[in-house]
Amino acid sequence: MSRVVVVNGSPRKGWNTDLLLTEAAKGAESKGAEIQKFDLYSLEKYTGCVSCFGCKREAHRGECVIRDGLKPVLDAIDGADGLIMGAPNYFGDLSAQFKTFYERLVFPELTYNVENICCNKHRIPVLLVMTSNAPDTMYTSLLENYKNTLEKFIGPTKVLVSGETLQVKDYSKFDWTMFDGDQRHKRREMVFPKELEYAYALGESLLD
Numbered sequence: 001m002s003r004v005v006v007v008n009g010s011p012r013k014g015w016n017t018d019l020l021l022t023e024a025a026k027g028a029e030s031k032g033a034e035i036q037k038f039d040l041y042s043l044e045k046y047t048g049c050v051s052c053f054g055c056k057r058e059a060h061r062g063e064c065v066i067r068d069g070l071k072p073v074l075d076a077i078d079g080a081d082g083l084i085m086g087a088p089n090y091f092g093d094l095s096a097q098f099k100t101f102y103e104r105l106v107f108p109e110l111t112y113n114v115e116n117i118c119c120n121k122h123r124i125p126v127l128l129v130m131t132s133n134a135p136d137t138m139y140t141s142l143l144e145n146y147k148n149t150l151e152k153f154i155g156p157t158k159v160l161v162s163g164e165t166l167q168v169k170d171y172s173k174f175d176w177t178m179f180d181g182d183q184r185h186k187r188r189e190m191v192f193p194k195e196l197e198y199a200y201a202l203g204e205s206l207l208d
Ligand SMILES: Cc1cc2nc3c(=O)[nH]c(=O)nc-3n(C[C@H](O)[C@H](O)[C@H](O)COP(=O)(O)O)c2cc1C
Pocket: 010, 011, 012, 015, 016, 017, 018, 087, 088, 089, 090, 091, 092, 093, 131, 132, 133, 134, 135, 165, 166, 167
């Protein structure tokens, strides 16, 4: 049986990022994949790459040697058939918790060897999801960078962006003048369901 790992880099379970990831997971599941999901914000404490270069030594080439809360996630990805992961945009990038994970996911595969830059012998398809307050097109180059890096070191990557998300249920409880709560609710009803369908379809075709 094939296995797909899902990594949620949002602290809010059941909100935008998580909903899209869950839908993509259901798509993969519909094709017979077993799903193994991790919520980064619920893990035991973990750090980003500490630049120990353990992963560059012969004994552990391609493997992160840090033993912390992220170890089970990295172990699960190692040997999985696909990876679905995502995060909200925080201050123009993916959430810090996600980036911390991302450093540990990608750096071990980088050899610093010009003849063969990547030592990943088990490339797997990736779906990267990002949600944001800004419209979908705002972070195109950021996502292009992630896609390029992931394709180089992890495997063929598709990206799904959901912008202008519903950030809170009741905008009237806040004095925010940057957003039109009615417009956000309308978008949630009209556009978000289509994005969920797209997430499902991407999950469904992940292992094709
Ligand atoms: C700390 C923080 C920083 C944020 N920074 C940005 C930002 O720079 N650009 C943006 O478009 N949205 C930003 N947002 C909004 C979130 O990306 C957006 O609401 C997202 O859909 C939330 O995902 P969630 O519903 O899965 O938690 C920020 C939200 C928070 C809490």
